[in-house]
Amino acid sequence: MEASFMKNMEQFKRNFNSHVEAPVRKHLMNVYTTLAMSIVSCTLGTYIQVLREIVTPQVGALFALLSLFGFLFVGSTKEMFGIRLSMLLACSFSFGVSLAPVIQMVLLFNDPTIITTALVGTALIFIGFSVCSILSPSGKWLFLGGPLSTYLLSVTLLRIFMGGNVVEDATMYLSLGVFCAYILYDxxxxxxxxxxxxxDFLSHSLMLFLDLVNVFIKLLRILKDKDDKKKKSN
Structure with missing residues (x-):
């Protein structure tokens, strides 16, 4: 089994090197390194907020938006790199703080293993769709940009006129599929x-971070709803 795994990894490496030129490989390494830093920062924010509520979730969400806007408006120059990286990590930390209430609710009223399942599922989905996108022919998935943006705009309008919970329940699985497709596209x-x-690999890592967070939230919501229905049936 180990030999088979090593063989598959060697095959993936050859395919990766043949599909992606050296400058792009280096860029992707920077993107995924920054993404890993953002994930650690987000996890830390959630962990601290769950253990000891440092701010209200609303303040956390507001600080995340302010950090995001600051990051987007600061110029992408070498001189501003440290500031933009700090803003990116502050934004991901605040995202983690705003996620804490959902995590706490699952820990209190549902099977705690749901969180682990959602994390593992999110990791597998992200890796699978990322590899598929990288090894696909150049530009194959770029056509998804238009339909995905149209879907998100439509859902946003429906939430305004019909109510967030109604739309969320009706589009839960579809929304998960959309953010999986966003991984391919982005x-x-x-x-x-x-x-x-x-x-600008900082901005590029932010794109993937938002995809990753959205997949985790949708997957966690699906698993939570399944657990709630199971409890009601029992």
């Missing part, structure tokens, strides 16, 4: 942007 978009000279 990964390939990052590669194409790099090929066109865009070196």
């Amino acid at each position: 990964t390939q978009l990052i590669i194409e942007k790099k090929r066109m000279g865009d070196e």
